[in-house]
Amino acid sequence: KTVLVTGATGFIASHLILKLLDAGYAVRGTARSASKAERLNEVLSNYAGKPVNIQVVAADLSKDDGWAEAVEGCAYVQHVASPFPEVQPKNDDELIRPARDGALRVLKAAKAAGVERVVMTSSMAAIGYGWGDQRPAKFDESHWSNADNISDNTAYTRSKTIAERAAWDYIDAEGKGLELAVINPVAVLGPAMSEDVSSSLQLISQPLEGKLPAYPKLSFGIVDVRDVAEAHLRAMTSAEAAGKRFIVGDRVMWMEEVGAVLREAYPDRKIPKGVLPNWLVRLLSFANPPLKQILPELGQERDFSNDRLKQVLGITPIPAEDAIRASA
Numbered sequence: 436k437t438v439l440v441t442g443a444t445g446f447i448a449s450h451l452i453l454k455l456l457d458a459g460y461a462v463r464g465t466a467r468s469a470s471k472a473e474r475l476n477e478v479l480s481n482y483a484g485k486p487v488n489i490q491v492v493a494a495d496l497s498k499d500d501g502w503a504e505a506v507e508g509c510a511y512v513q514h515v516a517s518p519f520p521e522v523q524p525k526n527d528d529e530l531i532r533p534a535r536d537g538a539l540r541v542l543k544a545a546k547a548a549g550v551e552r553v554v555m556t557s558s559m560a561a562i563g564y565g566w567g568d569q570r571p572a573k574f575d576e577s578h579w580s581n582a583d584n585i586s587d588n589t590a591y592t593r594s595k596t597i598a599e600r601a602a603w604d605y606i607d608a609e610g611k612g613l614e615l616a617v618i619n620p621v622a623v624l625g626p627a628m629s630e631d632v633s634s635s636l637q638l639i640s641q642p643l644e645g646k647l648p649a650y651p652k653l654s655f656g657i658v659d660v661r662d663v664a665e666a667h668l669r670a671m672t673s674a675e676a677a678g679k680r681f682i683v684g685d686r687v688m689w690m691e692e693v694g695a696v697l698r699e700a701y702p703d704r705k706i707p708k709g710v711l712p713n714w715l716v717r718l719l720s721f722a723n724p725p726l727k728q729i730l731p732e733l734g735q736e737r738d739f740s741n742d743r744l745k746q747v748l749g750i751t752p753i754p755a756e757d758a759i760r761a762s763a
């Protein structure tokens with residue numbers, strides 16, 4: 436059977452492609468430009484230690500072109516692509532439109548081509564944001580972010596929430612015969628296959644490269660990319676997974692705890708130890724506007740349940756510490 440992986444060049448997608456190939460599937464990918472195919476196959480071959488040569492179709496989430504061709508003959512679609520920039524745009528629609536409209540383009544093309552199931556990569560961003568002071572002590576898959584609460588969201592978290600909602604709405608209204616399962620990872624760490632890596636790995640590269648003087652009081656749920664890829668693979672065929680979302684994560688860690696793991700692994704590096712007081716981060720954000728997006732997060736924890744991941748998909752996550760060391 437053939438599986439389409441959208442956004443094939445990405446961090447999560449690359450790991451997923453190798454797992455799909457190992458499981459015996461034929462894999463086709465999409466990228467915004469087909470010229471990325473050669474480099475992608477080179478990166479995948481190097482990491483796998485054997486030749487990999489997947490077909491890559493050009494398709495952009497913002498355009499109709501290419502999607503019908505991409506899904507043709509596929510039994511499953513893994514819709515992983517979504518804009519994930521390091522800096523948030525001024526206008527949220529720059530992320531919301533491609534995320535939402537792109538998901539709908541993929542689902543519609545999948546439906547028309549008789550695909551059995553789409554697995555979509557959403558995020559904890561679609562679960563734990565916009566809650567204000569109503570935040571539950573522990574998040575699970577019944578929770579949804581409130582994308583209308585602008586002060587407790589970024590363009591990215593809004594884009595993920597709106598895109599996932601649109602996907603479920605489409606399946607409910609018009610998806611007859613097409614199944615959907617959704618993966619909601621927390622911050623994804625773990626081994627990168629190339630230098631041009633996902634934004635999430637900055638959590639590791641910044642302290643490791645001495646780019647941070649001290650840590651803001653921020654926490655993240657952490658998961659290893661290999662578990663995220665495995666969850667996508669299992670959610671594709673598990674009968675019980677259809678119609679469900681899955682939080683994929685090991686546990687929450689504060690940035691200074693991440694730093695402690697790095698210091699132990701790399702004692703020769705100047706990896707920061709201290710924590711910046713929140714008032715100082717607020718003050719610094721006047722001179723450095725991108726810092727503003729972390730202000731609502733200071734001192735906040737977003738604990739989550741991974742019971743469904745363990746029970747339905749049978750995955751016991753790799754410990755966060757191992758994911759940190761593997762990223763480094």
Ligand code: NDP
Pocket residue numbers: 441442443444445446447448466467468494495496497515516517518519533537556557558559595619620621622623624632633634635
């Ligand atoms: P990457 O940045 O490595 O991958 C993002 C992928 O999306 C790239 O392949 C990129 O393709 C593609 N993409 C972006 N915009 C478009 C567009 N307009 N049209 C087509 N493709 C596009 O990040 P990750 O692998 O980490 O992210 C993959 C998915 O996982 C995303 O949906 C992200 O939201 C989600 N996720 C990631 C988390 C993390 O911590 N890393 C946590 C939770 C969810 P191109 O090569 O053309 O730029």
